Amino acid sequence: MTISIFEDNDKLxxxxxxxxxxxDEFEVKGxxxxxxxxxxxxxxxxxxxxxxxxxxxxxxxxxxVQIVKKKFPDVKIIMHTVFDDDDRLFTCLSYGxxxxxxxxxxxxxxxxxxxxxxxxxxxxxxxxxxxxxQTFRKVEKPKNEYNITEREKQILELLTRGFSYRMIGIxxxxxxxxxxxxxxxxxxxLHVQCGTEAVAKAIGERLLML
Amino acid sequence: MTISIFEDNDKLxxxxxxxxxxxDEFEVKGxxxxxxxxxxxxxxxxxxxxxxxxxxxxxxxxxxVQIVKKKFPDVKIIMHTVFDDDDRLFTCLSYGxxxxxxxxxxxxxxxxxxxxxxxxxxxxxxxxxxxxxQTFRKVEKPKNEYNITEREKQILELLTRGFSYRMIGIxxxxxxxxxxxxxxxxxxxLHVQCGTEAVAKAIGERLLML
DNA sequence: TTGTAAATAACCCTTTTGTGTGATATTTAT
DNA sequence: ATAAATATCACACAAAAGGGTTATTTACAA
Numbered sequence: 001m002t003i004s005i006f007e008d009n010d011k012l013x014x015x016x017x018x019x020x021x022x023x024d025e026f027e028v029k030g031x032x033x034x035x036x037x038x039x040x041x042x043x044x045x046x047x048x049x050x051x052x053x054x055x056x057x058x059x060x061x062x063x064x065v066q067i068v069k070k071k072f073p074d075v076k077i078i079m080h081t082v083f084d085d086d087d088r089l090f091t092c093l094s095y096g097x098x099x100x101x102x103x104x105x106x107x108x109x110x111x112x113x114x115x116x117x118x119x120x121x122x123x124x125x126x127x128x129x130x131x132x133x134q135t136f137r138k139v140e141k142p143k144n145e146y147n148i149t150e151r152e153k154q155i156l157e158l159l160t161r162g163f164s165y166r167m168i169g170i171x172x173x174x175x176x177x178x179x180x181x182x183x184x185x186x187x188x189x190l191h192v193q194c195g196t197e198a199v200a201k202a203i204g205e206r207l208l209m210l
Numbered sequence: 211m212t213i214s215i216f217e218d219n220d221k222l223x224x225x226x227x228x229x230x231x232x233x234d235e236f237e238v239k240g241x242x243x244x245x246x247x248x249x250x251x252x253x254x255x256x257x258x259x260x261x262x263x264x265x266x267x268x269x270x271x272x273x274x275v276q277i278v279k280k281k282f283p284d285v286k287i288i289m290h291t292v293f294d295d296d297d298r299l300f301t302c303l304s305y306g307x308x309x310x311x312x313x314x315x316x317x318x319x320x321x322x323x324x325x326x327x328x329x330x331x332x333x334x335x336x337x338x339x340x341x342x343x344q345t346f347r348k349v350e351k352p353k354n355e356y357n358i359t360e361r362e363k364q365i366l367e368l369l370t371r372g373f374s375y376r377m378i379g380i381x382x383x384x385x386x387x388x389x390x391x392x393x394x395x396x397x398x399x400l401h402v403q404c405g406t407e408a409v410a411k412a413i414g415e416r417l418l419m420l
Numbered sequence: 421t422t423g424t425a426a427a428t429a430a431c432c433c434t435t436t437t438g439t440g441t442g443a444t445a446t447t448t449a450t
Numbered sequence: 451a452t453a454a455a456t457a458t459c460a461c462a463c464a465a466a467a468g469g470g471t472t473a474t475t476t477a478c479a480a
Contacts, residue, residue: 093346122339126331132342133332136303149456162407164436177459184439185456194438194466195406197372203413359426374466388428394468395426404436405467 001118004047005031006038006064007080008056012103016051016080019107026114033057035064042068047075049114052097054081054088062091069096076117080110084127093132099123146189148207155182157208160199211328214257215241216248216274217290218266222313226261226290229317236324243267245274252278257285259324262307264291264298272301279306286327290320294337303342309333356399358417365392367418370409 003026007013013031020026029045032038034056042050050068054061065077078099079092089100098117101109102125113123124132148156151172158168165183169176183195192198202208213236217223223241230236239255242248244266252260260278264271275287288309289302299310308327311319312335323333334342358366361382368378375393379386393405402408412418 090346093343096347098340098343116336119336120340121336122334122343124332124339126326126329129332129334129339130308130330132346133303133308136300136342137306151457159406160410162403162410164404166436174457175459177461178457180438181458183437187438193372194374196369196409199406199409200370200372200413203410361427375468376466384427385429387430390468391428394470397468403468 001026001049001114002029002045002047003027003049003051003114004029004042004045005051006033006035006056006061007031007051007053008033009053015107016110019111020114023111035059035061035067038064038067039071042072042075049076049078049117051080051110051114052077054079054083054092062088062095065092065097066095078110078113078117078123084125084131086131089128089131090135100128101125102128146207148186148189152182152186152189153208155179156186156198156202159183159195160202160208211236211259211324212239212255212257213237213259213261213324214239214252214255215261216243216245216266216271217241217261217263218243219263225317226320229321230324233321245269245271245277248274248277249281252282252285259286259288259327261290261320261324262287264289264293264302272298272305275302275307276305288320288323288327288333294335294341296341299338299341300345310338311335312338356417358396358399362392362396362399363418365389366396366408366412369393369405370412370418 003020005013005016005028007016010033013033017028017031021028029047030041032041035052036059038059050064052061052064061079061081065079068075068077073096076098077096078101079097080101080103081088082103083089084102092100099113099122101113101123105125109123109125116123155168155172158171163171165179166176169179172179183198187193187195187198190198190201192201213230215223215226215238217226220243223243227238227241231238239257240251242251245262246269248269260274262271262274271289271291275289278285278287283306286308287306288311289307290311290313291298292313293299294312302310309323309332311323311333315335319333319335326333365378365382368381373381375386375389379389382389393408397403397405397408400408400411402411
């Protein structure tokens with residue numbers, strides 16, 4: 001199994017290289033200080049796994065993940081970084097990173113992570129995994145802080161689907177005047193001036209499911 | 211640290227109980243064959259961690275997760291099940307499950323999982339973690355398949371914020387007629403009939419960030 | 421150079437929206 | 451039982467939206 005390393009800190013890079021090279025299972029094919037021309041580096045090395053730092057000068061690891069995964073989706077990429085903010089994390093994941101290990105973890109984590117991706121897993125530091133699962137938590141209740149009634153919600157939903165006042169009236173079997181009255185109340189409750197703004201707010205605040 | 215177990219298979223339940231009980235760190239406070247009246251069971255046991263099977267007669271583990279997490283979000287729940295289908299997995303995660311371990315994994319996994327949730331992590335079997343990360347990949351698509359131009363996007367965004375045609379014109383320093391023309395083009399490109407529908411579609415398909 | 425796409429603008433005309441004001445059932449909660 | 455929401459309908463009116471058509475300018479690529 002072959003590994004490529006992208007890490008701009010010389011000491012750390014040497015350390016990782018040594019750590020991995022000392023194993024008889026893995027071989028370090030290349031190590032680099034940034035992701036400049038990364039495609040050719042990957043083509044040359046043909047690594048099974050890439051250890052990717054994020055913060056590197058000129059061409060960083062996020063760029064690297066994006067480029068490599070687009071061309072070689074089968075190459076496993078483990079992010080190895082100090083950053084644990086949501087922004088960078090989810091950007092990397094969306095580009096297809098296979099693992100996300102924080103540098104503050106023991107270096108044995110990195111070694112285990114390599115074995116884990118190779119067996120089809122997705123190694124993550126504890127806090128990272130928690131953050132990822134957090135995103136699946138249902139947005140509790142549509143808290144309806146605006147006191148929109150059921151009828152109003154129904155009408156708002158039809159509006160969202162592009163129904164005109166008249167069509168809404170027909171759909172709900174009520175007069176267009178009633179539709180107007182409902183929408184009037186809705187706009188007032190949502191503190192908006194018009195239908196488009198109401199729709200944007202309703203979707204944005206998850207008052208209705210789309 | 212105290213544990214409660216929900217598992218209808220008698221043999222397996224005994225095994226888990228023994229496995230955990232043999233440790234001097236953990237104490238099994240209760241073990242049950244289904245999640246009937248689970249709230250009172252949890253109130254009585256006051257467990258730090260719950261091991262939760264999914265497939266149990268009458269009241270299953272999915273129901274259990276939902277009920278317990280709603281009242282006691284701080285109790286850690288590890289799903290321990292044979293099922294690895296997306297449906298059950300993401301349902302449990304949406305209810306707030308903290309870990310998801312497959313029964314086919316070594317039983318030491320379960321033991322490690324308990325330690326991991328207690329230290330704030332989110333233990334998952336390898337395949338599960340991969341499945342979870344997979345969902346972030348397809349989210350990546352701000353790919354403007356409708357060929358909306360920059361100018362059009364800007365105008366669409368103003369519309370979303372409740373600007374009238376006239377206000378958009380003033381904001382962009384163009385005549386209302388031009389605004390009209392742009393919106394006309396936008397509606398055509400998005401295959402919608404009116405502004406509200408366009409806004410709903412634009413937000414829904416992430417054509418613009420809100 | 422010519423052609424295509426984007427942005428700009430105007431005119432006409434109909435329908436739709438949004439608001440103000442008022443009123444009457446119907447349901448729900450106290 | 452009674453008060454408070456909620457849902458219903460109506461009328462008038464100004465403003466806005468949306469559709470059709472045509473045209474000019476700019477920029478960039480074939």
